[in-house]
Amino acid sequence: MGYKIAVVGATGNVGREMLNTLAERNFPADEIFALASSKSIGRTVSYGDDNDLSVLDSATFDFSKVDLALFSAGGEAAKKLAPKAAEAGCVVIDNSSYWRMEPGVPLVVPEVNGAALSGYAKKNIIANPNCSTIQMVMALKPLQDIAPIKRIVVSTYQSVSGAGRAAMDELFNQTKGIYVNDLPKKEEFTKQIAFNVIPHIDTFMDDGATREEWKMAVETRKIMAPAEISVHATCVRVPVFVGHGEAVNIEFDGPVSVEDARKAMKAFPGVSVVDYRQDEGYVTPQEVQGEDNVFVSRVRKDPTVENGLSLWCVGDNLRKGAALNAVQIAEMLVAEYLPKK
Numbered sequence: 001m002g003y004k005i006a007v008v009g010a011t012g013n014v015g016r017e018m019l020n021t022l023a024e025r026n027f028p029a030d031e032i033f034a035l036a037s038s039k040s041i042g043r044t045v046s047y048g049d050d051n052d053l054s055v056l057d058s059a060t061f062d063f064s065k066v067d068l069a070l071f072s073a074g075g076e077a078a079k080k081l082a083p084k085a086a087e088a089g090c091v092v093i094d095n096s097s098y099w100r101m102e103p104g105v106p107l108v109v110p111e112v113n114g115a116a117l118s119g120y121a122k123k124n125i126i127a128n129p130n131c132s133t134i135q136m137v138m139a140l141k142p143l144q145d146i147a148p149i150k151r152i153v154v155s156t157y158q159s160v161s162g163a164g165r166a167a168m169d170e171l172f173n174q175t176k177g178i179y180v181n182d183l184p185k186k187e188e189f190t191k192q193i194a195f196n197v198i199p200h201i202d203t204f205m206d207d208g209a210t211r212e213e214w215k216m217a218v219e220t221r222k223i224m225a226p227a228e229i230s231v232h233a234t235c236v237r238v239p240v241f242v243g244h245g246e247a248v249n250i251e252f253d254g255p256v257s258v259e260d261a262r263k264a265m266k267a268f269p270g271v272s273v274v275d276y277r278q279d280e281g282y283v284t285p286q287e288v289q290g291e292d293n294v295f296v297s298r299v300r301k302d303p304t305v306e307n308g309l310s311l312w313c314v315g316d317n318l319r320k321g322a323a324l325n326a327v328q329i330a331e332m333l334v335a336e337y338l339p340k341k
């Protein structure tokens with residue numbers, strides 16, 4: 001006996017990675033339903049090496065048939081379908097930004113604030129944080145445990161897979177097209193992404209920040225509460241297919257040595273430190289595709305503030321930044337909260 005699971009958005013980047021992750025980690029699933037929009041009915045998606053699942057329409061699916069629903073279908077679907085699924089008695093883990101800041105909805109990175117999961121039954125909805133936030137708080141939590149963090153200044157280098165399947169196609173087609181003098185078509189990004197970088201992710205807000213930058217600030221505070229960390233982010237899209245990089249500058253309340261910081265991060269589950277001050281002594285996004293851990297490199301003192309450190313971290317945005325984190329939440333629910341099957 002095992003649990004019955006629905007993956008909503010199963011044809012997308014994150015949904016397919018969720019199915020891979022569930023299979024790879026031998027999640028105790030009895031039955032898996034792959035759901036997407038009505039336009040994908042009849043398609044199949046793979047689950048593990050030997051199983052093809054027929055895609056069903058999420059709009060007409062009876063969520064009372066499942067114990068858990070892993071959503072990665074965007075904000076609109078999350079708004080409409082997550083409460084319906086939750087009311088039908090299944091626990092929703094949602095990857096969109098729609099529920100993240102809602103009171104009563106835990107926003108969880110299991111290694112960082114797994115205890116927050118205890119409040120899940122208020123709404124039966126749990127939110128998965130933004131991919132850039134997840135990888136940053138993984139590096140910050142062991143440091144916060146040494147000395148309180150006051151302020152973060154972070155610049156992100158975010159891959160196109162963070163914007164979905166169509167965005168990956170756009171980078172591929174523009175790159176190919178430029179070599180044969182085709183005019184680049186812009187649909188998913190407002191400027192050409194091939195051979196370029198774009199300092200604009202999600203919509204602009206009144207104060208000049210983008211919503212992606214705002215998400216990094218408010219989500220970090222919710223996850224790291226009761227710590228009150230100020231975050232100033234600049235989020236940039238780069239022409240990389242998978243893997244986000246982040247340059248993080250941290251100001252602490254007390255002194256933290258480079259050695260202590262490296263030691264604490266090394267000991268933290270889900271974080272690897274690869275930090276040699278030489279050629280190739282650091283990790284790049286291209287090397288972390290398919291990896292579960294967040295990798296930290298370039299740890300160094302910031303001598304321009306009293307207690308400052310800078311570091312570089314990279315992670316696979318589709319794994320720890322999305323699918324893996326959601327599956328880890330599901331594993332924790334099953335281990336600690338749901339009736340045993």
Ligand code: NAP
Binds near residue numbers: 008040163
């Ligand atoms: P994607 O590749 O564009 O896939 C979107 C998925 O959502 C497809 O399966 C699509 O189904 C499905 N969908 C769209 N509208 C739907 C509806 N009304 N009902 C059911 N399914 C619907 O996007 P993605 O990168 O997987 O991202 C999905 C969600 O995860 C987004 O909310 C995104 O913000 C979030 N997220 C992504 C990342 C990342 O790194 N990619 C990280 C964290 C969070 P069809 O094929 O039928 O259209």
